[in-house]
Amino acid sequence: MVQHKKLVCIVEDKADLREGMNLMIEMSKEYELGGSYGNAEEALLEIPRIKPQVVLMDINLPGASGIACVNALKNQFPQMLFLMCTAYEDTDKIFDSLKAGASGYILKTEGPQKIVEALDDMLAGGSPMSSSIARKVVASFTKMGKDNALVETLSDREKMVLDQLAKGLIGKEVADVLDI
Template sequence: MLKRGVCIVEDNKDLREAMSMMIQFTQDYYLIQSFENAEMALREIPNLDVDAVLMDINLPGDNGIDCVAKLKKLCPKTLFLMCTSYEDEDKIFKSLEAGASGYILKTEGPAKIINALDDLFDGGSPMSGSIARKVVASFSKMESQNKLTENLTAREREILDLIAKGQINKEVASALEISTGTVKKHVQNIYEKLHVNTRVEAVNLYLNRT
């Protein structure tokens, strides 16, 4: 089997060296180069024949998510595996949107990281168990929110669209040629249907930003 070339982007020197040794001790992979920041990685990786990159998120300067987004455009065939300590949904989804194919926690240990690389090249999207559960929970939440917004009438959607643009009730009433009292009644109905208490919450849920 042909060995796959791997690069590592990790600012912690001890961890970077440990991960480098981890790659060097495998039969299926070899270390091409390791980098301590995104700037070095962006400068060098496009000129190397890299099959996969292990990418940290919390880097000095550009973070790992921005680095992946930039490198993916320059190296579309290269696979990116986020290897980090962060478990929050925002970073998970931003990493996947940037072009990462997997997301694994450093605490999983060397064996799991190597297994994740194997999974990447088998066409999978490896994730730590806790990360996968967060992704599933997030999609479940989005599905629930979508069901709530489906209950809105066409008029209520019109009003929310205008509120999302920053318009106050008086401006909404003028735009739709209805009274402010009618707008207030619609807004109250929107709150009840979406199970929210404020305009910001209503708009965020409507736009799927929560």
Template sequence: MTNTPKTICIVEDKDDLREALSMMIRLTDGYQMTGAFKNAEDAIHHIPDIHPAAVLMDINLPDASGIQCVVTLKSKFPDILFLMCTAYEDNDKIFSSLKAGASGYILKTDGPAKIVEALDELFAGGSPMSSSIARKVVASFSGLPAGNHLVQRLSDREEAVLHCLAKGLMNKEVADSLQISQGTVKKHIQHIYEKLHVNTRVEAVNLYLGRTK
């Protein structure tokens, strides 16, 4: 018995890129393309009927921004996952996206393999981010108070995994760095979330940096 494909919609105003992303999803096992839209208005109108599992969302759209689109849809459909896929790296857009309800933020320049890896991580319960984006998020927490006792509950291996996450590494990169499997990395991350009482890697890194400052 095969698993049901995870349904994906794309919101991207550039025709060539929208088609390239759509083709990437169609060619990836385990995923199904269910809609592609060139602006927020079309997305807000059609996505409720499609109700995809996740949406790849651009930010710079011709009418309302991708961030506004996420705000509108996430408030009505909190179960839909949103992954920002954009060219913007400035802090305001990053944090506005996360505040709006996006679960991850990656750059278009990362390429198809990274985007698919980010989707895999998204559905595994993670918050995928490009390395440069993760570093900006990490830097924003640099003023946190030290001494979080929850982090002390982690095993040495779990803390090593969390240290890699704090450097902005994605699951495959963590696995390569620590010479363990991606499945083992996912298990460690799950245990980290449970021990720290958090739901995302941003929150986990937040606590970690609070301890190590």
């Protein structure tokens, strides 16, 4: 039985890193390089034609960001998997990437073997993340839990006011709606 290689595209603006990633994919037994791009605009033109199973995506690209690129492609191809491969560790970029449709988030410093393992994990249904990234995600959910605990200390009336504010009403409008 012939085993087909999984098609991978790479979007990375730094030529030396992109070439290293290309080589990593070409040397693997499980993956085949479908295309390699230095910016989101080129990727947005070519990836829909190639239809890879997986895209390795940098965040900081010239022109449109990798996050915007993932969002656009994920809308067209919901089954396509995206592994963010970046130097960014800040929580906003992590969550923006995941919200855009990334299935995993790994730091470039992890090295080629970890990146290939992350691809394997993602194709097996996982959501691979570098340890430091996973810790930030867990910390964010822990903080959200504490914030939700604060909401639970509010009275029903205070929750109603908050609900109206969340809908975009301002002070006087809230007072009118709630007869305050």
